[in-house]
Amino acid sequence: MHHNLNHARLWLALLAVSTTSVHCKTSSEDVAALNVMYSSLNSPSKLSGWKSSGGDPCGESWKGIKCSGSSVTEINLSDMGLSGSTGYQLSSLSSVTYFDLSNNNLKGDIPYQLPPKARHIDLSNNGFTGSIPFSVSQMDELSQLNLGHNQLQNQLGDMFEKLTKLKLLDVSFNSLSGNLPQSLKSLKNLKKLHLQNNQFTGSINVLANLPLEELHVENNKFTGWVPEELKSINDLQTGGNSWSKGQAPPPPPGTPPIKHPKKKKEKSVISGVAIAGINFGLLAIIIIIVALCKRKSSKPSSQFTDEERRSHHRSRTPLASQELSTDPGASVNKEFKGGLNSLDSTSIDVKALQKSPSIGVRSSASDCVQSFNDNEFANRLNSRRSASIRITTFSLADLYSATASFGSGRLLGEGSIGCVYRAKYADGKVLAVKKINPSLFEGGAPxxxxxxxSKLSKLHHPNIVELVGYCSEQEHMLIYDYFRNGSLHGFLHLSDDFSKPLTWNTRIRIALGTARAIEYLHETCSPPLLHKNIKSSNILLDTDLNPRLSDYGLASFHQRTSQNLGAGYNAPECTKPSAFTLKSDVYSFGVVMLELLTGRMAFDSSKPKAEQCLVRWATPLLHDINAVEKMVDPALRGLYPPKSLFRFADVIALSVQSEPEFRPPVSELVQALMRLVQRSSMTLREDFD
Incomplete structure (x- = not known):
């Protein structure tokens, strides 16, 4: 009897185990993500089985959902007339490989994070706006990405380096613009590429070595020539562009035949003429100069104060040497000599020129591509390739005169790299001179x-302080425009009682502009440009209180300094300057946003010990509504929309997380802050009328 009872218990236990294995409950992360998605899609009744809270998608056969065990693996909601958005928890769907929401009426931005291990993503034929999220760059399992027939804008980010498994990429019928990113070269398995009906510019040379079977680039603004390697593609559509007429230039000598495209290097083009070979060295230089002489000067930069605007069209003071923007009427010979003098070059190293297959002036190249030839003359010559570059050489004697011999009365600030001085000229023009510490060049090549x-001269964005000129006589100096309003640090922490405090709307606008500047450095520049020194004293304010990020492009110097950032800005992982990543910049920017929220300094030794480090004190309070209201800068006198305040606190909390992998890329912060600025502009009036 006892034996039979034990046998029965064992049988029941086995039955229970087998039953459990058949009816596994869906993982809680997947359930929560689908609950949020259902609510975001406006809880449509046609999604049978779906719930806005709880449920068991795998066990209850929710419409469009397929599972493996307790994990959701497929979401197929194509052509169901869905509206709303996709929700913000898609990153939790870690087992989803197939994600199709095509042919619906979905609006707004594509969510920051998509299912991270997806192989097939189709969001085509919807109403998505904004940019393609940069988080796509980490989805290394992706095989098909279809975002066609939406209303996407901005550039196609440089996000394809890791997507080596991608076979289909479709972004057709959007409003994407700019040049094609260099990382498209990494798509070694790409078979179908649809770029048609956008506003892309520049050449398509970056596509030359891809194993494409379908290429649609029609109805854009592409220029140059269709590479020979692409002309054998069976399904090739190129109409409706601004292709150059006539034959494409010949490849440089030594280039392997077209039949072996993978060994072939991309050609540089100078106004339709390829300069190739040793014998044409001198001709190459003359053609470059003629091309530069013919190009029109760009509009002056918009980042002058009122006084600077008045003086901008006066002649440059005698303290500055020739500008690199040439006089269209100058003769080639005169320009040739003047150009070399202004570049501190006394002779042409023909042997050095021979090392480089060609020196290119690319009329539509990305402002931010940091690729330089090996020899210094080619570097400097290439830095002149855009009419928008207005780099002036300044003599040491003139700078000494303009800064009162770098006197203490002209000192604007002091950092680990060097000091910044105010230079004042007779015509009223004021500039800022960054005098780099000579010790940073010890052992380094001149x-x-x-x-x-050369690198800094290529960087152009409305929210950065652009380079005006340089001096390399005995000492090394960089010259920038001067902003009379000073820095954000000064506005927040050094203002007297009579100063007008920054309003709430101005604060979040400053946060957005700064985020856009960082996004430009991180995601438009190729390779990405680390700042490594983001702090409120490096965010200058123009006459309209728009932010201008300074001190960028100098990370190689920060690498050599014992200190890096001011206290309170360093991310926890940054125990040494070489440990910095893009996510460390995001953390430092989060600290700046905390300063905007609280009016407190990143580190303040005058506070009680528990409150000295702003991040340590504020982070635990950011999700507590009452605590957030108590920590707001008293200078605001309570004038802010509460919803905007709490959303801003959420953005900050994401940015200052201690684990770098959990911090969002800066492109996501830009999107969140854009929504915040739009909402605040609309709600401020109704809140305070």
Whole structure:
């Protein structure tokens, strides 16, 4: 009897185990993500089985959901007339490989995070706006990505380096613009590429070595030539572009035949003429100069104060040497000599020129591509390739005169790299001179400074302080525009009782502009440009209180300094300057946003010990509504929309997380802050009328 009872118990236990294995309950992360998605899609009745809270998608056969065990693996909601958005928890769907929401009426931005291990993503034929999220760059399992027939804008980010398994990419029928990113070269398995009906510019040379079977680039603004390697593609559509007429230039000598495209290097083009070979060295230089002489000057930069605007069209003071923007009427010979003098070059190293297959002036190249030839003359010559570059050489004697011999009365600030001085000229023009610490060049090649100047001269964005000129006589200096309003640090922490405090709307606008500047450095520049020194004293304010990020492009110097950031800005992982990543910049920016929220300094030794480090004190309070209201800068006198305040606190909390992998890329912060600025502009009036 006892034996039979034990046997029965064992049988029941086995039955229970087998039953459990058949009816596994869906993982809680997947359930929560689908609950949020259902609510975001406006809880449509046609999604049978779906719930806005709880449920068991795998056990209850929710419409469009397929599972493996307790994990959701497929979501197929194509062509169901869905509206709303997709929700913000898609990153929790870690087992989803197939994600199809095509042919619906979905609006708004594509969510920051998509299912991270997805192989097939189709969001085509919807109403998505904004940018393609940069988080796509980490989805290394992706095989098909279809975002066609939406209303996407901005550039196609440089996000394809890791997507080596991608076979289909479709972004057709959107409003994407700019040049094609260099990382498209990494798509070694790409078979179908649809870029048609956008506003892309530049050449398509970056596609030359891809194993494409379908290429649609029609109805864009592409220029140059269709590479020979692409002309054998069976399904090739190229109409409706601004292709150059006539034959494409010949490849440089030594280039392997077209039949072996993978060994072939991309050609540089100078106004339709490829300069190739040793014998044409001098001709190459003359053609470059003629091309530069013919190009029109760009509009002046918009980042002057009122006084600076008045003086901008006066002649440059005698303290500055020739500008690199050439006089269209100058003769080639005169320009040739003047150009070399202004570049501190006394002779042409023909042997050095021979090392480089060609020196290119690319009329539509990305402002931010940091690729330099090996020899210094080519570096400097290439830095002149855009009419928008207005780099002036300044003599040491003139700078000494303009800064009162770098007197203490002209000192604007002091950092680990060097000091910044105010230079004042007779015509009223005021500039800021960054005098780099000579010790940072010890053991370094003199060409390094030339490379830095060349790199900085290519960076153009409305929220950065752009380079005006440089000096390399005995000492190394960088010259920028001067902003009379000073820095965000000064506005927040050094203002007297009579100063007008920054309003709430101005604060979040400053946060958005700064985020856009960082996004430009991180995601438009190729390779990405680490700042490594983001703090409120490096965010200058123009006459309209728009932010201008300074001190970028100097990370190689920060690498050599014993200190890096001011106290309170360093991310926890940054025990040394070489440990910095893009996510460390995000953390530092989060600290700046905390300063905007609280009016407190990143580190303040005058506070009680528990409150000295702003992040340590504020982070535990950011999710507590009452605590957030208590920590707001008293200078605001309670004038802020509460919803905007709490949303801003949420953005900050994401940015200052101690684990770098959990911090969002800066492109996501831009999207969140854009929504915040739009909402605040609309709600401020109704809140305070």
């Amino acid at each position: 060409e390094e400074f030339s490379q830095i100047v």
